[in-house]
Structure formats: structure tokens, C-alpha cells
Amino acid sequence: MTQLRRSLTVAMAIARKDAISELRGRQAAGSTLFFAALVLLLFGFALGPDAERLAQAAPGLLWLAIVFGGLITVARLHQLEAEDGALEQLALYPVDRRAIYAGKALAGAAAMLVLGGLLVPAAGILYGIPIGAAWVPLLTAVVLGAIGFAAVGTAYAGLTVRMRAREVLLPLLLLPIVAPLLLAAVKASSAVLAGDPLGEAGSWLQLLAAFDVIMLVVGAGTYGFLLEE
Amino acid sequence: MKTRILGWAALVAVVAAAVNGLFVVPADLNQGDAQRIMYVHVASAWLAYASFGVTALAGIGYLVRRDLRLDAIALAGAEVGVMFTAFTIWGGMMWGKPVWGVFWQWEDPRLTTTALLLALYIGYLLLRRLTDDPHRRAARAAVVGLIAAVDIPIVHFSVLWWRGLHQGPTIGDPSKLLHPSAPLLFVLALLAMVGAFTLTWAYLLIRRYQLARLEWQREEEARLSRIVAARRAAPPPLVGNVEEPAR
Numbered sequence: 001m002t003q004l005r006r007s008l009t010v011a012m013a014i015a016r017k018d019a020i021s022e023l024r025g026r027q028a029a030g031s032t033l034f035f036a037a038l039v040l041l042l043f044g045f046a047l048g049p050d051a052e053r054l055a056q057a058a059p060g061l062l063w064l065a066i067v068f069g070g071l072i073t074v075a076r077l078h079q080l081e082a083e084d085g086a087l088e089q090l091a092l093y094p095v096d097r098r099a100i101y102a103g104k105a106l107a108g109a110a111a112m113l114v115l116g117g118l119l120v121p122a123a124g125i126l127y128g129i130p131i132g133a134a135w136v137p138l139l140t141a142v143v144l145g146a147i148g149f150a151a152v153g154t155a156y157a158g159l160t161v162r163m164r165a166r167e168v169l170l171p172l173l174l175l176p177i178v179a180p181l182l183l184a185a186v187k188a189s190s191a192v193l194a195g196d197p198l199g200e201a202g203s204w205l206q207l208l209a210a211f212d213v214i215m216l217v218v219g220a221g222t223y224g225f226l227l228e229e
Numbered sequence: 230m231k232t233r234i235l236g237w238a239a240l241v242a243v244v245a246a247a248v249n250g251l252f253v254v255p256a257d258l259n260q261g262d263a264q265r266i267m268y269v270h271v272a273s274a275w276l277a278y279a280s281f282g283v284t285a286l287a288g289i290g291y292l293v294r295r296d297l298r299l300d301a302i303a304l305a306g307a308e309v310g311v312m313f314t315a316f317t318i319w320g321g322m323m324w325g326k327p328v329w330g331v332f333w334q335w336e337d338p339r340l341t342t343t344a345l346l347l348a349l350y351i352g353y354l355l356l357r358r359l360t361d362d363p364h365r366r367a368a369r370a371a372v373v374g375l376i377a378a379v380d381i382p383i384v385h386f387s388v389l390w391w392r393g394l395h396q397g398p399t400i401g402d403p404s405k406l407l408h409p410s411a412p413l414l415f416v417l418a419l420l421a422m423v424g425a426f427t428l429t430w431a432y433l434l435i436r437r438y439q440l441a442r443l444e445w446q447r448e449e450e451a452r453l454s455r456i457v458a459a460r461r462a463a464p465p466p467l468v469g470n471v472e473e474p475a476r
Contacts, residue, residue: 152376159369163359172355173373176348177380180387187391203390211383218379222372225292 007099014090014103015110018077022111028076033115036069037122044126051128058127059189062119063182066145067175069115074108074153075170078161087161090227097224101154105219108150108157116142134192137201141192144208145185151215152177158226184208232435239432242425246418254418263327268419270320272426273313274343279430280310281350285378288371297445300367303374305437307353309430314347338388345384349377363445 022029043061048054054061081087090100120138124131131138156174160166188204250268257264283306291299321340322332334340353373360366 155372155376159356159372163356165359169352169356169359173352176345176352177376179345180380180383183387183391207383207387207390214379214383215376218376222292222375225368225372228368 003096007096007102010093010095010099011102011106014100015106018104018107019110021080022107029111029114032069032072032076033118035072036065036115036119039065039068040119040123040126054127055129058123058129059186059193061127062123063145063186063189065119065123066112066116066142066185067149067178067182069119070108070112070146070149070153071171071174073111073115074150074157074174075161075166077104077108077111077154078157082161087227097227098220100227101158101220101223104158104223105147105150105154105216108154109146112146112150113143116146129193131193134195137192137196137205138189140205141185141188141208144205144212145181148181148208148212148215149178151212151219155215155219155223155226158223181208181211184211232432232439235428235435236432239425239428242421242428246422246425250418250422254414257415260328263324266320266324268422269426270317270324271419272423273320274317274339275423276426276430277310277313277317277343277346280306280313280434281346281374281378281381282306283434284310284350284353284374288374291367291371295364297363297367298442300363300370301438301441301445302434303367303370304357304441305434307350307357307370307374308437309433311347311350311354312433313430314343314350318343318347338385338391341388342381342385346381349380353377363448 040061043057043065044054047057047061078087081090093100117139120131120142123129153174156170156177160170160173163169184204184207188201188208191198191201191204246268250265254265256262284303287299287303287306290296291303318340321343325334325340326332353370356373357366357370360369
């Protein structure tokens with residue numbers, strides 16, 4: 001029990017440290033957000049100006065923007081550590097590696113939650129979709145999506161952070177893995193936006209939750225091997 | 230020597246199964262000759278999954294034992310698997326064009342799953358190429374292989390629901406070909422092809438493993454010779470031959 005509490009303390013401390021460095025170095029987080037918003041805008045140019053078509057494609061476009069923003073987010077959280085040689089320090093820390101993983105994943109999920117929380121209303125405005133009526137299930141999808149993406153993203157960012165060509169390799173590895181997450185999140189979102197006529201949103205959210213749990217377990221189990229290097 | 234015998238046996242079996250599938254077994258009434266693609270298509274799909282299973286298990290084995298031979302098995306599985314996956318997709322497209330009228334059918338969960346499978350393991354092979362240190366490469370590859378293997382069932386289910394929750398299948402389910410109601414001749418031809426492909430698969434896997442060991446040896450030798458060359462190029466010590474200090 002004390003072991004678990006100690007691990008939780010470590011995880012919270014790491015997540016807090018990441019959050020502080022994100023908030024103080026506002027530029028990086030801000031430009032990620034700006035980039036994702038720009039993606040939303042460009043999708044509008046690519047598919048518009050037919051408002052109906054945009055509204056129909058909106059859930060898919062929104063989630064693609066979140067995924068692209070998330071890619072940058074998880075990469076940055078490890079990049080900052082590696083640049084200052086802090087990753088080695090972190091690896092030498094005499095604590096459970098799973099706690100380190102949990103902390104990094106928590107920080108990534110929190111950052112993505114902020115990203116998603118801002119992109120959903122932006123998509124609502126730009127694409128004219130009624131997010132107000134369905135905000136509870138939409139928020140649930142964003143939370144579950146953020147956790148799932150951070151769960152795999154943290155493991156893969158830790159894996160690629162010291163490699164050459166990591167800017168290309170991380171998306172190449174991560175995008176096919178999160179394909180089911182993208183699919184489930186888009187399906188859940190478009191179902192709730194349409195008023196969930198078939199009652200299927202719940203199953204998609206369950207699939208998202210299952211993805212989260214599985215990837216968290218695998219990530220926690222393997223992250224230690226990546227730090228050992 | 231044993232491997233060579235296996236190779237010849239695989240070749241003979243594939244030729245025999247191909248002759249059987251192409252000329253001996255009659256063509257399907259509805260699909261015509263296109264149905265014959267199914268024999269190699271199903272066989273290669275099964276071996277693609279088997280390969281990635283080998284990669285995942287060998288990867289876990291490496292993480293536990295830290296034995297580079299297990300990593301060589303994982304590499305062999307991934308490379309052979311990518312080949313069979315590409316072959317599966319290619320065969321499926323060749324079959325899809327005459328039967329469904331399109332090369333790519335988004336509503337077929339197997340096709341979309343297999344395409345993602347190919348992307349996952351091409352990423353795996355790229356990751357291996359971009360890491361030089363053998364143990365580092367093995368550990369990273371093992372983690373990626375494991376996460377990919379865990380992801381495959383999730384991908385499959387999500388794609389299955391993706392179609393299933395919206396509308397019923399509009400096209401004939403390819404697995405119905407395997408239904409017991411299919412003529413026994415067809416089933417036997419398929420089994421023969423699966424057997425022949427499995428022999429080929431085992432042969433390729435062993436050969437790739439041996440090749441990986443040889444490459445690894447050469448890397449070691451190159452490293453040693455670089456060290457020796459560096460020693461020779463170094464300026465001679467100032468005072469005669471000095472023994473290395475005892476530790």
C-alpha cells in the first residue's frame with residue numbers, strides 16, 4: 001500500500017513538473033494549439049464552402065486535428081527532457097519505472113485534454129455543429145481519447161526521443177496504432193452530434209475505454225525497458 | 230543441409246498445390262477463375278498473422294532473457310510477415326476487381342485491418358534500421374512488436390463494428406467460401422496450399438534467421454577490426470612496451 005502511494009506521489013510530481021514547464025514556456029504549448037486550430041481552418045478550405053458537407057465531416061476533421069496536435073504534444077514532453085539531459089536523471093531515479101511512465105502519460109493526457117477542450121468549441125464554431133446539446137458525451141470522448149493517445153504516445157515518444165529521424169518515425173509508428181482510437185472517437189462523436197439515433201455512442205466510448213486500459217497496461221509494462229538504455 | 234531439404238520440399242509442395250489449384254480443381258460457378266486466388270490469399274493471410282505472432286513472442290522472450298538470437302527470430306518474423314501481408318493485400322485486390330468490381334472495398338473489415346497491419350510492421354522494420362546498437366535495437370523493436378500485436382485485435386474489432394453498426398454486409402462474405410457447404414475439392418485444395426505455404430514460410434523464417442546471425446557476426450568483426458586499426462594508427466608509446474596496469 002505504501003508502495004502504491006509512493007508511486008502515485010512520484011507520478012503526480014512528474015506530471016506537475018511537466019505541467020509547470022508547459023505553463024512557463026507558453027510558446028511551445030501555444031504554438032501546438034495554434035497549429036491544430038490551423039489544421040481545422042485548412043480542412044474548411046479543403047472541403048468547404050458547402051456548410052452541410054463540412055458539418056457532416058466535422059467529427060472526423062476535429063479528431064484528426066486533435067491527433068496531429070497530440071503527436072506534437074507527446075513528442076515535446078520527451079524532447080524537453082532529452083535536450084537538457086534530464087531523461088538520464090529521471091532514469092537513474094530510484095523509483096518504480098511505472099510511476100515515471102504514469103507521470104509522463106498523465107502530463108500528456110492533461111495537455112491533450114486542454115487541446116481537445118479548446119478544439120471542440122472551435123470546431124463547433126467553424127463547422128457549425130451543435131456541440132452545446134451533446135457536450136457531456138463529447139467531453140467523455142475527449143477525455144478517453146486523450147488518455148488513450150497519451151498512453152501509447154508516451155511509450156513511443158520515449159522510444160524515439162534519442163533516435164535520428166525521430167520527427168518522421170514517431171508519426172509513422174504512432175498513427176497506425178491509434179487508428180482504432182481515431183475510429184471509435186469519430187464514431188462516438190458523430191453519433192452524439194446526430195442525437196445518437198441508434199444508441200451506439202455508448203459502445204464506441206466503451207471501446208475507447210478498453211483501448212485506454214490495454215495501452216496503459218502495456219505502456220507501463222514496457223516503458224522501463226526503454227529508459228534502461 | 231536440413232534447411233536445404235526443407236527448401237526443396239517447400240518448392241515441390243508449392244508447385245504441386247499451384248498446379249492442383251490452377252488446373253485440377255474446377256473453377257467456381259459464380260466467380261469463375263478469380264476464385265482460384267483464394268487459395269494463395271487465405272494461405273498467405275494465415276502466415277502473415279503467424280509471423281507477427283512469432284515476432285511478438287520472440288520480442289517478449291528477448292526482454293526477459295536478453296538473448297540476441299531471440300531478436301533475430303523477431304526480425305525474421307517481421308520481415309517474412311510484411312512480405313506475406315503485402316501478398317495478401319495484393320491477392321485480395323486482384324480478387325476484388327473481378328468479383329466486387331473495385332480494388333479497394335472499405336466495407337471489408339479484413340482488408341482495412343490488413344492494410345493497417347502492413348503499416349504497423351513497416352514502421353517496425355524502419356525502427357530497426359534506424360538503431361545501430363544491437364541491444365538497444367532489440368529492446369525498442371520488442372516493445373514496438375508487442376504494442377503492435379496488442380493493437381491488432383482492437384483494430385479488427387473496431388473495423389468490424391465500424392461496418393456492422395451501420396448496415397449489413399452488402400457483399401458476400403469471403404469466409405463463406407470456407408463454409409462446410411463449399412465443395413470438398415475446394416477445401417482440400419485450400420488445405421494443400423496452406424500446407425505448402427507453411428513449409429515455405431518455415432524455410433524463409435529459418436533462412437532469414439541465419440542471415441541475421443551472419444550479419445550480426447559481420448558487424449562484430451567490423452567493430453573489432455576498427456578497434457585494431459585504431460590501435461595501429463595510434464602513435465607508439467614513449468617508453469618501450471608498457472604493460473597495461475593491473476586492475
